[in-house]
């Protein structure tokens with residue numbers, strides 16, 4: 001094998017797309033997928049590639065230092081692409097400590113294992129996958145650059161910001177070759193239906209309320225998940241070590257405009273009367289500390305590595321809707337665990353107001 005790459009969080013949304021992309025594109029790499037299979041991790045996401053000769057799944061927690069040491073002893077890992085995390089902002093508001101454990105302690109435990117195994121090698125790479133939320137909220141007309149100061153506002157973004165700092169600190173202190181990327185909101189198949197788009201698709205199918213936080217005027221910058229994975233592949237192979245790359249598709253939407261577009265498309269797909277889905281929109285209590293606007297300036301990634309997004313948002317949205325409509329059983333299965341309890345806690349009070 002030419003390379004052995006450890007992907008953490010490969011059974012989650014972005015991780016499963018990345019694992020599939022790398023397993024298929026690099027038959028001479030060994031792709032190791034380490035995932036604790038929390039509520040957000042589903043091996044079903046990887047059914048189509050699970051028997052590939054160059055793929056191995058390992059169930060384990062990134063906070064388990066002994067397990068990580070054994071994994072590095074057993075496999076000649078020369079690259080880590082770290083995605084494992086608690087990823088949902090609303091959950092971080094309900095349970096911040098879990099986010100510190102996984103996102104901060106887990107990242108540091110993984111860095112330690114890499115440091116001990118790699119012992120100053122320079123032909124290795126620790127790639128940390130992060131988010132634009134570390135930069136905080138933007139005023140109109142501004143854009144996130146790699147040089148923008150960190151200003152995290154939620155427990156989730158504070159934990160991701162901390163993990164970013166630890167990656168740079170381990171690079172600077174112990175000489176671990178590293179690279180980081182900070183990406184905007186991803187969308188596409190296999191996203192856990194607690195996040196805006198898949199939650200609203202599944203609620204429209206079930207004719208349940210669509211809980212829009214606040215006035216719905218918050219702005220997010222949306223990127224097709226595979227375009228994120230192609231960027232990660234490029235940065236992993238060609239990015240300059242020690243650097244950060246912002247990833248985004250110049251695709252800003254207010255939540256309410258996006259939800260209305262979704263509603264129109266869903267009515268058409270489901271053959272329902274125009275306006276049916278929109279009548280489900282329910283304005284609810286805002287998310288505490290809700291960042292108003294995110295927008296990435298991806299010029300560095302475009303100029304240095306020639307990356308451009310492949311899909312127009314309207315096209316990607318239709319593909320996403322089609323996937324969720326075809327995979328209702330997947331939605332029901334992943335929502336059947338502890339999800340119901342979470343949903344009641346999260347939305348019971350909001351919708352009652």
Ligand code: NAD
Pocket residue numbers: 008009010011012013014015034035036037038039040041042060061062063082083084085086087088102106129130131132160182183184185186187192
């Ligand atoms: P996700 O919640 O869908 O998946 C996270 C995965 O990590 C799951 O498979 C889960 O089982 C695993 N995991 C959680 N805790 C673990 C632990 N202690 N040990 C091992 N595995 C563990 O998340 P996602 O949306 O795919 O995000 C992946 C990464 O990308 C995260 O680091 C996130 O911060 C970052 N990111 C996400 C987005 C987005 O829009 N979703 C945007 C930018 C960056």
Ligand code: TDX
Pocket residue numbers: 087088089090130131132133184185186194195196197199211212213214218219220255287
């Ligand atoms: O029910 C909802 N109603 C609503 O109005 C939900 C779930 C969300 N929203 C709003 C909040 C946000 O402004 O929609 C927007 C998108 O919300 P999420 O899908 O929860 O994503 P966000 O909070 O923007 O964070 C996402 O993008 C950055 C991912 O979950 C993070 O992991 C990633 O780092």
